[in-house]
Each structure stands twice: as structure tokens, then as C-alpha cells.
Amino acid sequence: MKVCLDPKYVDEDCFDTVWITLDATQASTLQWDTQFELAKKSVKKGKKLVFYLDFGLQDPSVLSSETFLYSLMLTIDHFNQRYPEFKEHIAAICLLKTDLEFYRLIDWDFELLNELKKTLKVKCETIHEFLENKDLKFKLNLFSSQLIANLLNLLLSQLPEELEALILIDSKWKEVTYCYQILTQNVFSNFSFAVKDLPIGKYQWTKTAFYKGYFLENPAHLVPLSTHNTIGFLVSNKETFLEKEPQIFQLTSKLQKLGIALTVIEEEQLSEHWRTLDAVIGFKSLFSENALRQLQGFLATDGLFYDLDQEQHVDRFLSLASKELSLKVTKLKDLSKQVMSKYLPPSAQ
Numbered sequence: 001m002k003v004c005l006d007p008k009y010v011d012e013d014c015f016d017t018v019w020i021t022l023d024a025t026q027a028s029t030l031q032w033d034t035q036f037e038l039a040k041k042s043v044k045k046g047k048k049l050v051f052y053l054d055f056g057l058q059d060p061s062v063l064s065s066e067t068f069l070y071s072l073m074l075t076i077d078h079f080n081q082r083y084p085e086f087k088e089h090i091a092a093i094c095l096l097k098t099d100l101e102f103y104r105l106i107d108w109d110f111e112l113l114n115e116l117k118k119t120l121k122v123k124c125e126t127i128h129e130f131l132e133n134k135d136l137k138f139k140l141n142l143f144s145s146q147l148i149a150n151l152l153n154l155l156l157s158q159l160p161e162e163l164e165a166l167i168l169i170d171s172k173w174k175e176v177t178y179c180y181q182i183l184t185q186n187v188f189s190n191f192s193f194a195v196k197d198l199p200i201g202k203y204q205w206t207k208t209a210f211y212k213g214y215f216l217e218n219p220a221h222l223v224p225l226s227t228h229n230t231i232g233f234l235v236s237n238k239e240t241f242l243e244k245e246p247q248i249f250q251l252t253s254k255l256q257k258l259g260i261a262l263t264v265i266e267e268e269q270l271s272e273h274w275r276t277l278d279a280v281i282g283f284k285s286l287f288s289e290n291a292l293r294q295l296q297g298f299l300a301t302d303g304l305f306y307d308l309d310q311e312q313h314v315d316r317f318l319s320l321a322s323k324e325l326s327l328k329v330t331k332l333k334d335l336s337k338q339v340m341s342k343y344l345p346p347s348a349q
Contacts (some may be wrong), residue, residue, distance in 0.1 A: 001091050003050050004239040017091050019046040023077045025056035026065065032082075039086055046089040053079065055155075057096060057105055057148070064107040083160055092192070095152050098181060099170040103127065112128045116143055135239055141180065149187035150209035156190055169341070176252050180235045184266040197201045213275035219229045232273060233262040234282030234291065241286055247308060254318060270298055279304035280315055 004015040008310050020035050020042075039049050054060050055072060083090075098105065106112065117124060120139050124130050130140040155195075156165050167188070171179055183193055236240065253263065265273050267287055270280065273296045280298065284307045287295065297306060306317040 001048065003091075004021045010208075014311070015047070015051055018042040019050050020333065021052045022056055022079065024053040024072075024079075026062065026068065026071045028075070029037055030075065030078045032078075035084060036085075043086070043089045045143075049086060049089050050092045050094060051090065052094040053093070054097075058098065060105055060107040063105070063151070064109065072155060076155060080159065087160075090163065092166050094161065094168060095136050095155055095191075096148070096167040097168040097170070100182060102143060102182070103130075103149050105148055117142070119143060134242075138178065138181075138239070139243065143184075145182050146185065146187050149185065151190075153187065153190060165191045169191050169193060171196050176248045177242050177315060180233070180248075180264050181237060182234045184264050184269075186266070186269075214230050217325060231262055232265050232270070232277045232280040233275075234270060234280055234287070235264055236267050236283060236286035236288075236291075238286050241283070244283055244308070245284075247314075251308070251314065251318075268294065268312075270294040274298045274301060275302060276344070277303060279306065279317075279320070281306045281308055283308050285309050 001019050002015050003019050004012065005019050012289075018038070021038055022035055025032075039051075042049060046169070049256075053075070055075070056287075062068060086151070108116075116130075120143065122130075122136065124136065124259075127140070129135045145159050152167070168177070169183070181193060183195070219228040238338075252262070262281075263273065263277065265280075267282065268290050270291065274280075274297070275318040277298075280303065284292075284295075284305075295305060304320075308314055
């Protein structure tokens with residue numbers, strides 16, 4: 001799936017999926033005829049569809065409206081009525097486009113601020129005080145992301161269950177560790193992510209000089225590194241994980257150049273994923289006892305582990321990734337030669 005986010009280029013052959021934004025804000029009249037006509041034309045051209053239900057969540061006042069939930073349910077019901085018409089052609093539905101600062105999506109009234117302080121056990125009196133401290137800002141954002149995720153899960157429960165649900169994240173901060181810790185929470189387990197310019201999640205979101213942007217499936221999901229899926233990156237939920245930012249950013253940048261993506265997993269969820277993994281990487285010194293037990297179980301199944309605390313392990317892992325990539329390219333070239341020799345005369349090869 002390769003999705004163009006710019007409507008001017010939806011007819012380009014390089015894109016097989018069309019992004020269609022539906023105004024789902026409270027002010028919307030739900031007159032989506034123009035958008036559905038575009039959907040019909042795109043389907044006739046053999047393209048898939050991604051509908052973006054734009055609820056206007058970027059405006060924090062939206063969530064504080066007393067009629068907000070009622071309005072959302074009416075909007076989703078309206079979409080569901082048209083869904084059967086496009087059911088076979090919808091690749092996914094997007095419920096949110098945002099950056100990593102989830103706290104900006106929330107209107108922090110007195111009651112909610114008190115709940116935040118009680119949950120985090122701090123005495124800050126304003127959101128500004130949270131933002132002045134890096135650790136508190138992270139906790140604020142973690143709390144905020146959970147609130148937003150709970151809302152999105154509620155909305156998702158009202159939509160057809162077979163739909164893949166997307167969240168697009170604009171990673172302006174380029175803080176890989178921060179992004180990992182936010183997005184690997186259980187509350188987001190029902191969603192696929194497209195993270196801009198970072199090799200995180202199922203999809204890559206990229207900007208070019210010609211398009212407003214597009215996203216596509218990560219190479220590791222399209223062409224597995226091995227007979228199984230990909231490589232798992234175990235993310236610690238400890239605050240000290242954020243201190244590993246330089247090492248992680250350097251590693252993920254190298255993997256991105258190789259066209260290799262990681263399956264990012266919260267450390268204590270390894271047992272739920274290890275059947276699809278050949279190898280996992282992570283900072284062993286940060287793992288909880290439960291995570292270490294799960295890691296031992298993974299190793300007992302002949303899985304590989306590379307400890308990012310040890311430089312020789314990092315070098316070994318990158319060497320493995322490079323070899324797997326070279327092997328994959330060689331196999332593709334051999335396959336191409338076989339196809340050419342089978343279907344083309346010698347003079348044309």
C-alpha cells in the first residue's frame with residue numbers, strides 16, 4: 001500500500017491507494033458527496049481507499065464540549081451507512097493525525113489537572129510547570145496519550161471491526177526513544193502507525209519535494225528479513241530509557257538506510273510476539289525481572305538477542321542485518337533473471 005496525501009497527485013500510477021479526508025468536526029454538515037464521488041472514481045481506476053475521519057481533535061476545546069461524544073457517534077453512524085458501498089476497497093481508516101505532543105490535544109481544566117497530579121503524585125499547579133521539567137513533560141505526555149487513546153478506542157469500537165485503524169504521527173522532535181515509549185503502550189495495540197521520517201511502526205510517512213507527503217508499508221513488512229517477520233526492539237518503560245536517545249537514533253538511522261524496519265515491542269509483551277520474530281534487540285540493563293524471564297524463554301526457542309549495552313553486540317547485529325539485506329537483494333536479482341529467461345527471447349535479455 002502506497003498512499004498519496006496530496007489530492008493533486010491521486011491519479012499518479014506510483015500510488016495504489018487514495019487518501020480521502022472526511023470533515024467529521026462538530027461544525028460539519030456531513031455533506032461528503034464530493035469525497036465519495038472521488039472514492040468511486042478511484043475504485044474504478046483500481047485503487048484502494050484510506051478514509052481520514054477528521055474529528056478536529058487538534059483543537060483542545062473540542063474534547064471539552066458537552067456534545068462532543070454525541071456528535072462523534074452521529075458522524076460515525078453516517079460513515080457506517082456508506083461503508084458497505086466501499087467495503088471491498090477500503091485499505092484502512094485514519095482517526096488521528098498529530099505530533100508527539102499529545103498534551104496539546106487536551107483542554108486542561110481544574111478537574112483534569114487534579115486527576116493528573118493525583119495520578120503522577122506531583123504538586124505542580126499548572127501545565128506550564130510540567131513542561132519546564134523534561135521528566136514531568138514526558139509523564140504528562142504519557143498520561144495525555146492514554147486519554148486520547150481511550151477516546152480513539154471508543155470511536156474504533158463503533159466502526160466495522162475488520163477495518164485497519166491508522167494514526168499518523170508527525171515526529172518533529174526526532175526523539176526516537178520518546179516515540180517508542182509513547183507508541184508501544186497497550187492502549188494503542190489496536191492501531192497501526194505511520195511515523196514521519198522515523199522507521200517506527202507498520203508504515204513509513206515521508207515527505208518529498210513534489211508531494212505534500214505519502215506513506216507506505218515498511219520494507220520489513222513487505223519483504224521479511226527472514227522466513228518470519230522481522231526484528232523486535234524491546235522498549236523499556238523506565239525513564240532512563242530516554243537517556244539512550246543518541247545510541248538508538250544512530251542505530252535506527254543506519255537501519256533506515258538499509259531499508260530495515262523494527263517491530264517495536266514493550267519489553268513485557270515479548271512473549272506475545274516471539275513466534276513471529278527471529279531476533280530481538282534492547283538494553284538488557286533496563287529490563288524488568290519479568291522481561292528478563294520472557295527473554296530467557298525466547299532464547300530457549302532458538303531466538304537471538306543482541307544487547308545494545310554492548311558495542312560488540314551492536315556491531316554483530318548490524319552485520320547480520322546487512323548480510324540479510326544482501327541475501328534478499330541477491331534472491332530478488334536471481335528471481336528476476338529466472339523470469340527474464342523464461343518469458344523473453346535471449347536477444348531481449
